[in-house]
Amino acid sequence: MSASAPCGVTHSILGQPWRWRGLANDDSDTGFRPDALVDQLLLTRGCPRDALESHRSPTIRGFMPNPSIFRDMDRAADRLADAIERSEPVTIFGDYDVDGATSAALLVRLLRDLGLRAGIYIPDRLLEGYGPSADALVRLAGEGASLVVTVDCGAQAFEALQAAKDAGLDVIVVDHHKCSTALPVAHALVNPNRLDEDEGAAHGHLAAVGVAFLLGAALIRTLRARGWFANRAEPKLLDLLDIVALGTVADVAQLKGLNRAFVTQGLKVMAGRRNIGLAALIEASRLTRDPTCTDLGFALGPRINAGGRVGRADLGVRLLTTEDEGEARAIAAELDQLNEERRAIEQAVRDEAEALLAAQGNRSVVLISGAGWHPGVIGIVASRIKERAQRPAIIVAVDEGIGKGSGRSVTGVDLGAAVMAAKDAGLLVAGGGHAMAAGLTVEAERLDALADFLDDRLAADVAAASEARALLVDAVVGPGGVTPELVEALEAGGPYGAGWPSPRVAAGRVRVVKADIVGKNHVRAIVAGEDGRPIKAMAFGQADTPLGAALLGAGPQRRLWLAGRAKIDDWGQRRAAELHIDDAAWAD
Structure with a gap:
C-alpha cells in the first residue's frame, strides 16, 4: 500500500497525486521501522523482511527451484537425453523475438557442448506468422528430424502439433504463454502457465528463456545420472546466463524471484564478453562500459528484435550461437542497420496511430x-x-x-x-x-x-x-542530494524492470535556470536549489505536454518539486548525477 503524499503533492502538473511507495511512512504497519535505503527499496517491492540478505545479492543457488516440480520437465529431459545418446537429428524451433532467439540459442549452445549439433528453425514473421505451423513441422520431419523442441511458442499450436505426431515427429514444447484448459498433443509440454500446474505455477513470471534454462539443468542432471559425463566434462550452464538475462529483460518479464538472479548473475557473465556474438552486438551498440539492465532492454534487445521485425528472422539466434568472430561482427552490423530502419518504420506507424487515438x-x-x-x-x-x-x-x-x-x-x-x-x-x-x-x-x-x-x-x-494510479516516490531529497552516491545506493536495490520498478526520488525546491527543447520532443533543463548548485534534468518526450510547458515557461522566480529517476550523467566532463523527470509540481 502507499501512504500520504510526499512534499504535500496531491495534484501534480500531470494531474496525479504523489504517494510514498509501499511500506514507507506507513503508520498502519506498526512493525515497520526506518531501514537503510537499500533495505527499504527491497521491502517496498515485496521482499520479505527475513529474505533481505538473499535479495541484496540474488544468486541462482538461492532462487533456483528443482526443475522436476514442473509438469513434463523430466519427460522432456529424458527425451533430449535419448537424442544426445543416439545422436538424433534435432531441430530447435524458436519465435522471432528476443525471447525466442535467446531460448533457441541457449539450447543450441548447450546441445553443442553436449556433442549434438541441433538445427535451427525461426519462422518468418510476415510469411509464416507466429509459432509452429503444420507445414513447417511436417517438412522438418521429411528432412529427417526426429525431435523438435519449440521455444517461446507452441502452447496453443493444436493443428501443427497433431500434424507433427501424424508425421512421426516428437515435439517438446518449452513455452511461458497462457494456456487454455485443453493442451495440444506433444511428447512433453513444459510451461509454468499451464492451468494444471501446481508448484511450477509460482514461476509463471519466467520468460521462455528462463524455462529453457531450467530444462537445461534437468537435462544435465539426467545425463549425469546416466553416467554420460564419466569421460566428458560437464558443460557450464551458468556461462549461458548472459543469454538468459537478455531474453528475460527484453521480454519484459517481471524481475522478481529467480528472474532477479538470472539478470544479476547474467550481467556479470556478459561483462566477461564470453559470447562472441553478444560482444560484437555490444560493440555495434556503441557501449563502452559493461552493459546494464537498461541496456538489455533499450540497446541490445531492440537490435536482436530488428532481425525478426524488418529483416531476416534467424539473424538473432545466428549471432548468439556463432563461433566465428568475423561472422559475429557482420551480423551485429546488419542488425544495427536494421534497427535504424525499424525506428523509421515505427515512427511512421506511431504518428498515424497517435492521430487516430482521439477517436477511441x-x-x-x-x-x-x-x-x-x-x-x-x-x-x-x-x-x-x-x-x-x-x-x-x-x-x-x-x-x-x-x-x-x-x-x-x-x-x-x-x-x-x-x-x-x-x-x-x-x-x-x-x-x-x-x-x-x-x-x-x-x-x-x-x-x-x-x-x-x-x-x-x-x-x-x-x-x-x-x-489506483499515482506517482510513487521512494525518497525525498534537497536539490543537493541528487548525487552519484545517491544513484549508487539506489542502484544497489536492483536490478530494476517489470515488477521491480526503478526507484523514484522527489527533489526540491528548485528554480529553472535554463530549459530548451532537444531532439524531437525532449525538454532539457538546468535547475538549482537555494545554494545555486546546478543540476541537469531531462524530461523525455514531454515537450508537448503540460510538464514540458511548465519547465519551459517556469522562469527563475517560481519554484518546483521534481520527481524522477536519478541517473549518472555519462556525458559530462566530471562524474555527476542528473534527474530524468517523470512529473513536477509547483512549490509556491
Whole structure:
C-alpha cells in the first residue's frame, strides 16, 4: 500500500497525486521501522523482511527451484537425453523475438557442448506468422528430424502439433504463454502457465528463456545420472546466463524471484564478453562500459528484435550461437542497420496511430488499426500508445481483410487472458499471450466487435487500475542530494524492470535556470536549489505536454518539486548525477 503524499503533492502538473511507495511512512504497519535505503527499496517491492540478505545479492543457488516440480520437465529431459545418446537429428524451433532467439540459442549452445549439433528453425514473421505451423513441422520431419523442441511458442499450436505426431515427429514444447484448459498433443509440454500446474505455477513470471534454462539443468542432471559425463566434462550452464538475462529483460518479464538472479548473475557473465556474438552486438551498440539492465532492454534487445521485425528472422539466434568472430561482427552490423530502419518504420506507424487515438473516446482498451502498417513494429507502437493513453492498447496491421495485432497492458489488467477469451468467443482467428502482452489475428470486419468485447470484459479492471494510479516516490531529497552516491545506493536495490520498478526520488525546491527543447520532443533543463548548485534534468518526450510547458515557461522566480529517476550523467566532463523527470509540481 502507499501512504500520504510526499512534499504535500496531491495534484501534480500531470494531474496525479504523489504517494510514498509501499511500506514507507506507513503508520498502519506498526512493525515497520526506518531501514537503510537499500533495505527499504527491497521491502517496498515485496521482499520479505527475513529474505533481505538473499535479495541484496540474488544468486541462482538461492532462487533456483528443482526443475522436476514442473509438469513434463523430466519427460522432456529424458527425451533430449535419448537424442544426445543416439545422436538424433534435432531441430530447435524458436519465435522471432528476443525471447525466442535467446531460448533457441541457449539450447543450441548447450546441445553443442553436449556433442549434438541441433538445427535451427525461426519462422518468418510476415510469411509464416507466429509459432509452429503444420507445414513447417511436417517438412522438418521429411528432412529427417526426429525431435523438435519449440521455444517461446507452441502452447496453443493444436493443428501443427497433431500434424507433427501424424508425421512421426516428437515435439517438446518449452513455452511461458497462457494456456487454455485443453493442451495440444506433444511428447512433453513444459510451461509454468499451464492451468494444471501446481508448484511450477509460482514461476509463471519466467520468460521462455528462463524455462529453457531450467530444462537445461534437468537435462544435465539426467545425463549425469546416466553416467554420460564419466569421460566428458560437464558443460557450464551458468556461462549461458548472459543469454538468459537478455531474453528475460527484453521480454519484459517481471524481475522478481529467480528472474532477479538470472539478470544479476547474467550481467556479470556478459561483462566477461564470453559470447562472441553478444560482444560484437555490444560493440555495434556503441557501449563502452559493461552493459546494464537498461541496456538489455533499450540497446541490445531492440537490435536482436530488428532481425525478426524488418529483416531476416534467424539473424538473432545466428549471432548468439556463432563461433566465428568475423561472422559475429557482420551480423551485429546488419542488425544495427536494421534497427535504424525499424525506428523509421515505427515512427511512421506511431504518428498515424497517435492521430487516430482521439477517436477511441472512453474505451477501456485502445484498439487502433491501419492498412499497410508493418506488422513488425506494431508491438512497439502499442507500448508507446499504452504509455500515452495510460490504458491497454492493441495495434492492428490490416492486409487483405486480415489484421495482425499486438497489444500491451498496464499493471493490474490481464490482457492475455482477455485475448484468449475473445478467441474462445469466436472473435479471433488466433490469439494468446500473457498478462502484459498479447498477439492476435482477426478478420478486419470483426474489429469493432472485438473492441466492444474487450471494453466490456476489461472496463472494471482498467477503471480500478486507473483509480489506483499515482506517482510513487521512494525518497525525498534537497536539490543537493541528487548525487552519484545517491544513484549508487539506489542502484544497489536492483536490478530494476517489470515488477521491480526503478526507484523514484522527489527533489526540491528548485528554480529553472535554463530549459530548451532537444531532439524531437525532449525538454532539457538546468535547475538549482537555494545554494545555486546546478543540476541537469531531462524530461523525455514531454515537450508537448503540460510538464514540458511548465519547465519551459517556469522562469527563475517560481519554484518546483521534481520527481524522477536519478541517473549518472555519462556525458559530462566530471562524474555527476542528473534527474530524468517523470512529473513536477509547483512549490509556491
